[in-house]
Structures are given as structure tokens and as C-alpha cells.
Amino acid sequence: MHSKEQISHDEYQKTSDWLMSHTKHRPIVAIICGSGLGMLADTLKCQDSFDYSDIPGFPQSTVQGHAGRLVFGELKGKSCVCMQGRFHMYEGHSLLKTTFPIRVFKLMGVETLIVTNAAGSLADSLRPGDIMIIKDHINFPGLVGLNPLCGPNDEKFGPRFPAMSGCYDKGLRSLVMELAKQMGVSSLVQEGVYAMVGGPNFETIAEAKLLHRLGVDAVGMSTAPEVVVATHCGLRVFGLSLITNKVVKSYEDSESVNHEGVLEVGRLRSQTVQQLVTELISRMEINNNENTNNVS
Ligand SMILES: O=P(O)(O)O[C@@H]1C[C@H](O)[C@@H](CO)O1
Numbered sequence: 001m002h003s004k005e006q007i008s009h010d011e012y013q014k015t016s017d018w019l020m021s022h023t024k025h026r027p028i029v030a031i032i033c034g035s036g037l038g039m040l041a042d043t044l045k046c047q048d049s050f051d052y053s054d055i056p057g058f059p060q061s062t063v064q065g066h067a068g069r070l071v072f073g074e075l076k077g078k079s080c081v082c083m084q085g086r087f088h089m090y091e092g093h094s095l096l097k098t099t100f101p102i103r104v105f106k107l108m109g110v111e112t113l114i115v116t117n118a119a120g121s122l123a124d125s126l127r128p129g130d131i132m133i134i135k136d137h138i139n140f141p142g143l144v145g146l147n148p149l150c151g152p153n154d155e156k157f158g159p160r161f162p163a164m165s166g167c168y169d170k171g172l173r174s175l176v177m178e179l180a181k182q183m184g185v186s187s188l189v190q191e192g193v194y195a196m197v198g199g200p201n202f203e204t205i206a207e208a209k210l211l212h213r214l215g216v217d218a219v220g221m222s223t224a225p226e227v228v229v230a231t232h233c234g235l236r237v238f239g240l241s242l243i244t245n246k247v248v249k250s251y252e253d254s255e256s257v258n259h260e261g262v263l264e265v266g267r268l269r270s271q272t273v274q275q276l277v278t279e280l281i282s283r284m285e286i287n288n289n290e291n292t293n294n295v296s
Pocket of ligand 1: 223
């Protein structure tokens with residue numbers, strides 16, 4: 001059971017120290033690329049990149065469309081770190097390992113986490129290719145005790161009982177809605193509720209109907225554990241889902257979803273997602289800590 005595993009503060013610190021000694025970048029923004037969205041790292045300038053297999057303590061990516069590389073670089077004058085590939089519970093990683101990079105980023109001085117994912121839509125208003133700004137989430141594994149915060153609490157990171165209301169920063173959500181208008185893509189962008197299920201199978205029709213009745217707008221297999229750990233340690237979070245498919249919720253519908261189709265929509269919408277994230281990073285306000293120095 002996941003809650004028996006522990007990762008000490010020292011272990012997170014060791015990975016952070018290793019990374020800080022191998023790059024001059026001092027990131028203030030971390031980006032997690034969802035399935036098929038690894039190109040978000042391509043926009044970073046003056047890159048330093050590390051395969052996960054070379055980073056002490058890092059888990060390995062096993063999913064197609066998740067390269068398994070950590071990329072540091074500058075975007076619009078801000079120092080960033082980008083995960084080209086995330087870890088999912090269904091890969092067999094414990095939730096602590098799944099979220100390991102988040103606390104490492106915190107120790108490196110990151111202030112803001114941008115999470116992206118591929119998701120299937122339940123809401124009729126969300127079509128494949130649309131972008132859903134995550135307003136809130138339902139962490140289904142978390143609700144039954146599969147939560148990365150289970151086990152002894154490390155007060156150095158955050159409190160035993162962290163609040164999760166407001167975990168998706170309101171200011172950043174409004175900013176992205178505004179940016180979408182300015183970029184002329186507001187018809188593609190709306191807010192909604194994301195639900196995490198364990199995967200790796202896609203939903204049955206009965207499960208889809210249940211999620212729809214519960215008010216879920218989009219469903220995926222990631223993100224919630226990362227956001228819980230990030231919020232626990234005080235990171236500001238912005239999340240977006242690229243809608244890659246409609247979740248089949250009728251027995252009359254003969255369509256079915258597959259991972260290749262998910263990756264394909266990622267490729268088709270990569271530029272718009274990239275532009276939105278770039279503009280967000282460019283326009284977001286940051287706290288002036290020592291990490292704001294640019295790398296020359
Ligand atoms: O890493 P994300 O959440 O973007 O990946 C989604 C969920 C599954 O891992 C995969 C299914 O196609 O895409």
C-alpha cells in the first residue's frame with residue numbers, strides 16, 4: 001500500500017542539489033507536459049536537459065508520448081523547468097514517486113506550477129481540440145485514500161490538513177481567459193472541472209454516465225496528485241486540459257478512444273497550447289526572490 005513508503009526531506013534535497021549543481025538555471029516556473037504535449041519544452045531558450053534516468057532519485061517514464069526528460073531554460077525572461085513526461089499511478093509508481101519532482105522543484109525555488117494533460121470530455125460543450133482551464137478537480141483515487149499526502153506529514157513542506165479549495169489560482173485562470181481573447185482563440189477555451197481516475201483503461205459507458213452526472217467536465221488519469229502536493233507545499237498552480245476525445249456515454253455510439261488518437265490531437269493543437277502557456281508565463285507576476293536572475 002502506498003502509505004507505507006516514505007521519502008525523506010534529504011532525498012528530495014539531494015535531487016534538488018544535484019540538479020542545481022548541473023545547471024545554471026534557477027527556475028521559478030515548472031511546467032508538466034501532458035500526453036502529446038512535450039513540445040511545450042521546445043520554446044525554452046538556452047536549454048539544459050537531463051534524461052530522467054540520469055537524475056538521482058527520479059522515476060522513469062514508461063508511456064508513449066512522455067519523453068522522460070527534464071528541460072531547463074528561459075521563456076520570456078523567466079527561468080523555467082519543464083517535465084517532458086510525467087509519472088502516472090497506473091504505471092506502477094507509488095503516488096509519492098509520481099509526485100517526487102514537485103517537492104524537488106519547491107526546494108529549487110519554483111513558485112508556480114503549470115500542469116497540462118490530455119483528457120476526454122463529458123461536457124457536451126467541450127469538443128476535441130478545445131482547451132479546458134481547470135477550475136477544480138475531483139481526485140477519485142484521493143477520495144478513497146490513494147493520496148500522496150498519506151503517511152507521516154513533513155511539516156517542512158506543509159501542514160497535515162491542507163485546504164484544497166482554491167488550489168487552481170483564480171488570478172492565473174482569469175489571465176488565461178483574457179489572453180485567449182487577445183489571441184483570438186477564446187472559442188476554443190473554457191473553464192471546467194477535471195476528474196482523475198486511476199486508469200489505464202478508458203471509461204466504460206456506465207462510468208462515463210456516472211462522471212457526467214457528477215458534474216465532471218473532463219476526465220484523465222493524472223494531475224490531481226501533482227496539484228495536491230504542489231498546493232500542500234505552497235506552490236501557485238495553473239492547470240489546463242487539452243480535450244483529445246469525447247468520452248463515449250451512449251450505448252448507441254460506436255466510437256472508441258485510443259492513445260494514438262489522444263497523441264494526434266496533442267500534435268494538432270500543440271501550437272495553440274504552446275502560445276497560451278508562453279503568454280501566460282510572459283504576463284504572470286512573480287515574487288521577486290533570488291531565483292529571478294536570468295542566466296546569460
Ligand atoms: O499524462 P496525461 O494525463 O496527459 O495522459 C493522458 C491519460 C493517459 O496517461 C493517456 C491516455 O491516452 O493520456
